Amino acid sequence: MAIMSAFLCLLLILSFFSPGTSLSSNYYAKTCPNVESLVRRAVRDAATNDKKVPAALLRMHFHDCFIRGCDASVLLNSNGKNTAEKDGPPNVSLHGFYVIDNAKKVVESACPGIVSCADILAFAARDAVVLSGGPSWDVPKGRKDGRTSKASETIQLPAPTFNISQLQQSFAQRGLSLEDLVALSGGHTLGFSHCSSFKNRIHNFNSTTDIDPSIHPSFAATLRSVCPVKNAKNAGVAMDPSSTSFDNTYYKLIFQQKALFSSDNALLDSPKTKNLASKFASSKDEFTKAFVKSMIKMSSITGGQEVRKDCDKNEGERRKDRRSDRMFNQGFRDGRSYAQVAKSFGKENTKMNQNEEKKDWSSEKIYNDKEKAINSDGGEEDVGDHTSSKDNGNICKMEASSLNEEYL
Numbered sequence: 352m353a354i355m356s357a358f359l360c361l362l363l364i365l366s367f368f369s370p371g372t373s374l375s376s377n378y379y380a381k382t383c384p385n386v387e388s389l390v391r392r393a394v395r396d397a398a399t400n401d402k403k404v405p406a407a408l409l410r411m412h413f414h415d416c417f418i419r420g421c422d423a424s425v426l427l428n429s430n431g432k433n434t435a436e437k438d439g440p441p442n443v444s445l446h447g448f449y450v451i452d453n454a455k456k457v458v459e460s461a462c463p464g465i466v467s468c469a470d471i472l473a474f475a476a477r478d479a480v481v482l483s484g485g486p487s488w489d490v491p492k493g494r495k496d497g498r499t500s501k502a503s504e505t506i507q508l509p510a511p512t513f514n515i516s517q518l519q520q521s522f523a524q525r526g527l528s529l530e531d532l533v534a535l536s537g538g539h540t541l542g543f544s545h546c547s548s549f550k551n552r553i554h555n556f557n558s559t560t561d562i563d564p565s566i567h568p569s570f571a572a573t574l575r576s577v578c579p580v581k582n583a584k585n586a587g588v589a590m591d592p593s594s595t596s597f598d599n600t601y602y603k604l605i606f607q608q609k610a611l612f613s614s615d616n617a618l619l620d621s622p623k624t625k626n627l628a629s630k631f632a633s634s635k636d637e638f639t640k641a642f643v644k645s646m647i648k649m650s651s652i653t654g655g656q657e658v659r660k661d662c663d664k665n666e667g668e669r670r671k672d673r674r675s676d677r678m679f680n681q682g683f684r685d686g687r688s689y690a691q692v693a694k695s696f697g698k699e700n701t702k703m704n705q706n707e708e709k710k711d712w713s714s715e716k717i718y719n720d721k722e723k724a725i726n727s728d729g730g731e732e733d734v735g736d737h738t739s740s741k742d743n744g745n746i747c748k749m750e751a752s753s754l755n756e757e758y759l
């Protein structure tokens with residue numbers, strides 16, 4: 352009896368602390384066996400056209416998993432009065448959403464209604480790493496897509512100004528350890544950062560010094576030349592000199608005081624994280640092993656409920672679209688003129704939007720208050736610049752392609 356109850360207790364504990372229990376390796380083996388190669392092709396084609404795509408997909412997956420779990424909530428569009436995660440301040444610089452939308456279309460035509468957008472994003476993040484010369488891994492599958500996406504919740508994403516205890520807390524809240532923090536921060540081996548993300552370190556750092564003393568003087572000078580007090584729209588720098596290739600340069604740079612963000616530099620502020628960063632700086636192999644382990648852990652934070660048809664719209668929105676289409680077509684069948692149909696259609700649509708508005712008013716207000724607070728601080732003057740980088744802006748000049756040819 353005692354053994355039995357100990358066993359039941361163990362099961363109960365495991366069900367609470369094992370985030371990935373519902374995911375499995377062969378989830379689509381019968382229902383959509385080719386899904387991974389379809390997604391890989393979509394990512395590969397997009398990355399061949401635009402070298403910024405792999406970094407974008409890796410960051411997008413991280414931002415998805417940290418809010419409501421990996422449920423593709425980051426992919427949903429704002430609608431009516433609801434401002435979605437996508438349009439929250441830390442996400443306005445996300446880009447490459449079209450890659451996931453295109454992959455989903457191809458997957459839907461092969462296996463309709465089977466594969467979640469959250470799984471497609473997890474595959475795409477893995478493919479992005481492989482295409483950049485990094486490791487591959489078996490992505491656990493079976494995530495579901497969420498219905499809710501609130502810009503106000505993006506405040507929960509870790510900020511580049513975070514110190515080590517804030518970072519530790521942010522990761523621990525998602526069941527991720529200090530080792531996960533150090534390994535996943537290695538994602539900063541890829542991509543680009545806008546000036547706004549590190550400007551606080553090179554201008555007006557505090558009341559006694561203009562520049563963060565933990566930045567190497569020559570690096571600070573370079574950053575200041577790219578990001579003067581009033582910098583050009585979309586100005587910024589590559590995350591590291593080999594920013595299209597997945598390597599361990601990021602950790603080497605931290606020890607040379609050439610980390611971009613305070614949150615990168617903070618990895619040197621606790622003995623445990625400093626030792627791990629040092630291990631990864633001296634061995635790419637140790638880094639990639641740890642990165643794979645932590646990516647699987649992070650991407651197993653689940654949270655959704657359904658499989659969406661379109662990655663940027665939830666079922667409610669789709670129903671609204673279908674209803675609008677039906678009403679529009681019905682109007683013509685009733686023999687009314689275009690002007691009459693358009694007029695009554697407009698009225699009905701307003702009614703539907705008002706219902707949506709009521710539901711989302713409270714979180715919208717919180718978000719607007721936050722935005723006002725940010726703006727009245729006088730910082731972030733180039734937040735607006737980020738919007739133009741979404742999907743088609745050429746935000747950065749990256750060095751020649753180093754896409755992993757074998758994967759193409």
Ligand code: HEM
Nearest residue numbers: 406407410413444509510511535538542543544545548614
């Ligand atoms: C530890 C906490 C983290 C903080 C505070 C942080 C913060 C940031 C910031 C501020 C940017 C620059 C955004 C911009 O200015 O456009 C950035 C870029 C990026 N981050 Fe992180 N990040 C963190 C963790 C991660 C993780 C865990 C990953 C992936 C595993 C990741 C992957 C990336 C990538 C790939 C980029 C470049 C994106 C692009 O070029 O489009 N980051 N991050």
